[in-house]
Amino acid sequence: MILEKLKEPFLIGVAGDSGSGKTTFAESVRKIFAGNVATITLDDYHKYGRKERKKLGITPLNPEMTNLDLFREHLKLIKEWKEFEKPVYDHEKGEVKCCEIFKPEKIVIAEGLHVLYDGIREILDYKIFVDPARIIKRKWKIKRDMEKRGYRKEEVIEEIIQRESDYKRYVDFQKIYADVVIKIYPSSLESTERISTLLGMEEMYRVRLIFTNLSFELDHVTLNVDLSRLIKASERDFAISFFSDYYYGKRASFIDIDGFLNVEIFESLLDALRDETGYKVRWEAREYVNSIEVAKLLLCWNLVEIIKMKG
Numbered sequence: 063m064i065l066e067k068l069k070e071p072f073l074i075g076v077a078g079d080s081g082s083g084k085t086t087f088a089e090s091v092r093k094i095f096a097g098n099v100a101t102i103t104l105d106d107y108h109k110y111g112r113k114e115r116k117k118l119g120i121t122p123l124n125p126e127m128t129n130l131d132l133f134r135e136h137l138k139l140i141k142e143w144k145e146f147e148k149p150v151y152d153h154e155k156g157e158v159k160c161c162e163i164f165k166p167e168k169i170v171i172a173e174g175l176h177v178l179y180d181g182i183r184e185i186l187d188y189k190i191f192v193d194p195a196r197i198i199k200r201k202w203k204i205k206r207d208m209e210k211r212g213y214r215k216e217e218v219i220e221e222i223i224q225r226e227s228d229y230k231r232y233v234d235f236q237k238i239y240a241d242v243v244i245k246i247y248p249s250s251l252e253s254t255e256r257i258s259t260l261l262g263m264e265e266m267y268r269v270r271l272i273f274t275n276l277s278f279e280l281d282h283v284t285l286n287v288d289l290s291r292l293i294k295a296s297e298r299d300f301a302i303s304f305f306s307d308y309y310y311g312k313r314a315s316f317i318d319i320d321g322f323l324n325v326e327i328f329e330s331l332l333d334a335l336r337d338e339t340g341y342k343v344r345w346e347a348r349e350y351v352n353s354i355e356v357a358k359l360l361l362c363w364n365l366v367e368i369i370k371m372k373g
């Protein structure tokens with residue numbers, strides 16, 4: 063089992079805007095490592111609740127709003143396998159609450175708006191920045207905040223507008239420190255399938271993964287499965303391409319994924335990953351999986367490679 067050799071918890075940081083899919087992504091990692099995963103969210107370290115923020119005219123994107131020093135100290139305790147008491151933020155009510163015990167697992171995901179800030183990112187073993195296009199992020203945030211955080215639609219839209227400049231000022235730049243940036247756009251396939259998804263309920267996405275750590279051997283993926291043959295056999299539109307370029311001064315590997323992949327092909331990739339980790343990875347998938355799921359799987363692969371190197 064891949065995690066047995068780890069001498070200290072492996073810390074993964076996931077940064078990105080509110081509603082960009084950080085928490086959802088953390089769920090995929092949990093699946094890959096069969097539950098040996100704990101998540102710590104920076105939201106729990108907010109200094110003020112919704113009402114106070116409104117009075118102060120400050121958005122949660124402003125780092126002054128969050129106790130980053132305490133978060134940093136807690137990450138250090140995680141690295142020492144120590145339990146600690148941490149604050150809690152209640153998203154349903156929008157209030158700061160106290161407290162709960164945090165127990166480190168072999169893999170710990172630290173997710174939040176500022177987790178790649180100075181002093182924090184140095185503690186992390188793997189750094190991710192999620193970056194969906196504005197149109198996708200808005201849709202996701204509106205739905206989630208209305209369904210899970212007790213906001214009215216007009217309130218979320220007002221927040222989104224109010225936050226936009228703070229996003230550029232305080233959050234967006236962190237992508238220059240990431241080992242991998244996940245960009246999500248509407249599909250760019252010129253196909254009849256895209257027209258039907260534009261008209262229907264199903265979303266079709268294009269994902270760009272940008273790996274700046276250059277440790278990802280794509281050969282490992284293609285050696286075990288004949289990706290091109292399997293893709294050709296797929297009945298729905300799917301495209302994947304690879305290229306290299308510089309990303310904010312660093313050499314990087316780019317992978318573009320678009321459309322829907324047949325679940326059998328996805329399963330063969332999953333099987334190869336199961337062989338690597340030794341865990342029975344369960345990944346709920348219907349007949350076809352979209353490019354975001356494929357991207358998550360590839361990213362988990364990179365993660366496994368890095369963990370193997372550490373162990």
Ligand SMILES: Nc1ncnc2c1ncn2[C@@H]1O[C@H](COP(=O)(O)OP(=O)(O)O)[C@@H](O)[C@H]1O
Binds near residue numbers: 078083086202205
């Ligand atoms: N891959 C995805 N496909 C479809 N919807 C998604 C995906 N990721 C996130 N969402 C939607 O966006 C909402 C916000 O995602 P979440 O992971 O909670 O974001 P964050 O933790 O960054 O605030 C989710 O409730 C979900 O509705």
Ligand SMILES: O=C(COP(=O)(O)O)[C@H](O)[C@H](O)COP(=O)(O)O
Binds near residue numbers: 175
């Ligand atoms: O920007 C965020 C970050 O959360 P996430 O990245 O999980 O969306 C939230 O608005 C604040 O945490 C405040 O929460 P609330 O809006 O519930 O008061």
